[in-house]
Amino acid sequence: MSRENNTVEPSYLDYKGKYKGIFSWILSTDHKRIAILYLFSLLAFFATGATLGLLMKLELIAPGKTIMTAQTYNAFFTLHGIIMIFAVVIPGLPAVFGNFLLPIMIGAKDVAFPRLNLLSWYFYVAGVTLVLISQFTGQGPPDTGWTFYAPYSFRTTGNMLPAVFGAFVLGFSSILTGLNFLVTIHRMRAPGMTWLKMPLFPWTLYATGWVQLLATPIIGITLLMIIAERTLHIGFFDPTLGGDPLLYQHLFWTYSHPAVYIMILPAMGAISEIIPTFCHKTIFGYKFIVASSIAIAFVGYFIWGHHMFTSGMSGTALYTFSLLTFLVAIPSAIKVFNWIATMYKGSIDLQTPFYWALGFLFVFMIGGFTGLILGSLATDIHLHNTHFVVSHFHFIVFGGTGFAFFGAMHYWYPKITGKMYDTRWANTGLIIFFAGFITLYGEMIFLGMKGMPRRYYDYDEVFHTGNIFSSLGAIVMYFGLAVIIINLIASLRNGAKAPSDPWGGKTLEWTIPSPPPVENFDEIPVITKGPYNYK
Amino acid sequence: MENEKNHIIPYKTFLYVLAGLIALTLTSVTLTQISLGAMTVTIALIIAAVKSSFVLSIFMHLKFENKMFSRAVIGVILLLSAVIAITLLDYLNR
Amino acid sequence: MNTILVTHRDDLASKTGMWLFLFTEMLLFGGLFIVYSVYRYRNPIAFHQAAHELSIIIGTINTIILLISSTTIAMSITAIQKKNKKLALLLLGTTILLGLAFLVNKYFEWGEHFKEHIYPGSAVLASRGHGDVLFYGLYFFMTGLHALHIIIGLIFILVVAVSIFREKINPENYVLLENSGLYWHLVDLIWIFLFPLFYLIT
Structure with a gap:
């Protein structure tokens, strides 16, 4: 490569390739540029999903019809679910931060299959486009919820086919990303980086990769069956043709439960990076964290039935799934203990990413405890169809994955953009967001315990006060999110130049300039020590 | 990265395996013609498993x-x- | 801008990638096998009787066709390793022809069912009861999806054959041929299970 200014390798942001302008992004096979493509598309979808969520909470601020009809509410929670699950939290950390950092953290120049990587972004965008098309064509938007439960999904007149096929395409994108990461980790670690010298974020991506690879095909085929059912009347899940709707739920959750671990594992990985960096201390129990990631991925595959406790499974299946569900809490708890033990006697540097990590620990534990309550058969029967479940789910997925996503965003922002952000605004945004979050979802726990059913646009007058709190919380949270994102965007322009290692991190990404050069490393590093080597 | 030397499997091996696979298929078909009751499916699946292990280990090179x-x-x-x-x-x- | 980034070649990585992809295919069909086992357990007699209507002869012939085609593509790898381009192409050509023969058989087999008004959604099938509806629903869906994989495999092999002809695939670099072989064997493997489950449960 001959350039005038040959002394310094150009950063991936400045590099001039074959294509100009927008094409230098959407035709790029550089893992860093693909990560940015994911980041911006993902933020756009996140904004859409969050706005739908806010509108739903506004509807619930008073009983009866407030701003939308029941049918609109159904369409909104369906679209909110599909977008947030399939297009935001599942690809979230792997596709954005995994793409950007995995090759750098293991000392490689790119992922194993760069063109496949770009292809999976195209699948991602195509999938979301199909989902959005379903909203505006045919006989009205889908209204089944993101779970597409049979037999409603093939009886409703809503425009299901593009939405279901869109989810299928999104699954394909996720499989390709997972496959790519697995091969990358197997084949492209820097010399000397043995499995147990690999940082924890790549480790969780590895565990996630297997789940993406081995669970997603099940939902792929299930969605194809729904399509066949609607178009060809095959009768897989239609009770009038001898099918069993419960079998749909089995298959659906065989994927969608492990999918929760696709969401949470990389989040745990990001937290495992942030905590040692800001404690300036080696992570406590590295091997246990690695083993618990694998254990979560493995056990997580066999506990799907706890989504079906009230669906009418056999007693034996109920007990088994309940027992296995409790088992999965063990490795999750191991991680939490290890993170806290890492902080013990560390020299803690209170920066924004660390606050996010603390927030993560807090909300993740609430999510975990409410999960144990739902994992017990008797309590689940009371709580299953109430807002308690909605709250538990958001504490885990928004609280867990979402907090880790923003934590990672603030942690790696200097590396990705080459700029520092405004810490004061970042912390202010976090405080507003956190206050809104706790009010919104915390209140929902109590509403659920009192018996407020989920999936309705209306409710009994008894729940009114709680819902006012909860909806106000939603407004505050939405405002906090806006502050956080606007601050990050404004810092692109106004931020000070970031040094290569602003936080004193020890993993490989901090050894190269910010933003990283096109080829990441001038010379592939040789690894001799473990990843968190603080003296 | 160097690509390690690949194992070359002789043509004959493949033909032997093919003969074995066809024999197993015909056995499986013949056995189902005789009524074995509840065992029929089990036997058919065991034979299928044996066949697939051949395909996996030889045709798909897993053995090497x-x-x-x-x-x-x-x-x-x-x-x-x-x-x-x-x-x-x-x-x-x- | 990828030219400078991808300079090295790693055959083991491509093969690993292919295997991982095959795992997803296994689980794709695996989902259908779950459905099959549940419905067979619930409708044992209907499945048993419906299976009688499938032609064991066509099924057996198709099984053998696929087994031979798997052998020929496996042998073509040996041929290319021994630098015998002509034989490799001949063997791949045979594989493609056998794959087409499989599809032709399938066409006639399905045609027979359609003539008897046995297809998903037909009134005749619906009148025969739930077990039959499920059996034929699964039969058409699983063999249909399998046939789709045959078609994809044939296109893949055709591309590989053209690359061998142009010497893009050569005795030094034939991982793509190996990968197409792996895919084709997987299609064969799935059929090895579909065959007894639909034709031999009489």
């Missing part, structure tokens, strides 16, 4: 590749069996 591949294949098969077993746990006990 890095052990990692065979381990992964076994893992995936076990995983799928476990999922089927757990699903049936519900249906067999309803």
Whole structure:
């Protein structure tokens, strides 16, 4: 490569390739540029999903019809679910931060299959486009919820086919990303980086990769069956043709439960990076964290039935799934203990990413405890169809994955953009967001315990006060999110130049300039020590 | 990165394996013509499993590749069996 | 801008990638096998009787066709390793022809069912009861999806054959041929299970 200014390798942001302008992004096979493509598309979808969520909470601020009809509410929670699950939290950390950092953290120049990587972004965008098309064509938007439960999904007149096929395409994108990461980790670690010298974020991506690879095909085929059912009347899940709707739920959750671990594992990985960096201390129990990631991925595959406790499974299946569900809490708890033990006697540097990590620990534990309550058969029967479940789910997925996503965003922002952000605004945004979050979802726990059913646009007058709190919380949270994102965007322009290692991190990404050069490393590093080597 | 030397399998081996596979297929078909009651399906599936192990180890070179591949294949098969077993746990006990 | 980034070649990585992809295919069909086992357990007699209507002869012939085609593509790898381009192409050509023969058989087999008004959604099939509806629903869906994989495999092999002809695939670099072989064997493997489950449960 001959350039005038040959002394310094150009950063991936400045590099001039074959294509100009927008094409230098959407035709790029550089893992860093693909990560940015994911980041911006993902933020756009996140904004859409969050706005739908806010509108739903506004509807619930008073009983009866407030701003939308029941049918609109159904369409909104369906679209909110599909977008947030399939297009935001599942690809979230792997596709954005995994793409950007995995090759750098293991000392490689790119992922194993760069063109496949770009292809999976195209699948991602195509999938979301199909989902959005379903909203505006045919006989009205889908209204089944993101779970597409049979037999409603093939009886409703809503425009299901593009939405279901869109989810299928999104699954394909996720499989390709997972496959790519697995091969990358197997084949492209820097010399000397043995499995147990690999940082924890790549480790969780590895565990996630297997789940993406081995669970997603099940939902792929299930969605194809729904399509066949609607178009060809095959009768897989239609009770009038001898099918069993419960079998749909089995298959659906065989994927969608492990999918929760696709969401949470990389989040745990990001937290495992942030905590040692800001404690300036080696992570406590590295091997246990690695083993618990694998254990979560493995056990997580066999506990799907706890989504079906009230669906009418056999007693034996109920007990088994309940027992296995409790088992999965063990490795999750191991991680939490290890993170806290890492902080013990560390020299803690209170920066924004660390606050996010603390927030993560807090909300993740609430999510975990409410999960144990739902994992017990008797309590689940009371709580299953109430807002308690909605709250538990958001504490885990928004609280867990979402907090880790923003934590990672603030942690790696200097590396990705080459700029520092405004810490004061970042912390202010976090405080507003956190206050809104706790009010919104915390209140929902109590509403659920009192018996407020989920999936309705209306409710009994008894729940009114709680819902006012909860909806106000939603407004505050939405405002906090806006502050956080606007601050990050404004810092692109106004931020000070970031040094290569602003936080004193020890993993490989901090050894190269910010933003990283096109080829990441001038010379592939040789690894001799473990990843968190603080003296 | 250097690509390690590949194992060359002689043509003959493939033809032997093919003969074996066809023989197994015909056995399987013949056995189902004789009524074996509940055993029919079990036997047919055992034969299918034997056939697939031939295809996997010889045709798909698993016998000659890095052990990692065979381990992964076994893992995936076990995983799928476990999922089927757990699903049936519900249906067999309803 | 990828030219400078991808300079090295790693055959083991491509093969690993292919195997991982095959795992997803296994689980794709695995989902259908779950459905099959559940419905067979619930409708044993209907499945048993419906299976009688499938032609064991066509099924057996198709099984053998696929087994031979798997052998020929496996042998073509040996041929290319021994630098015998002509034989490799001949063997791949045979594989493609056998794959087409499989599809032709399938066409006639399905045609027979359609003549008897046995297809998903037909009134005749619906009148025969739930077990039959499920059996034929699964039969058409699983063999249909399998046939789709045959078609994809044939296109893949055709591309590989053209690359061998142009010497893009050569005795030094034939991992793509190996990968197409792996895919084709997987299609064969799935059929090895579909065959007894639909044709031999009489």
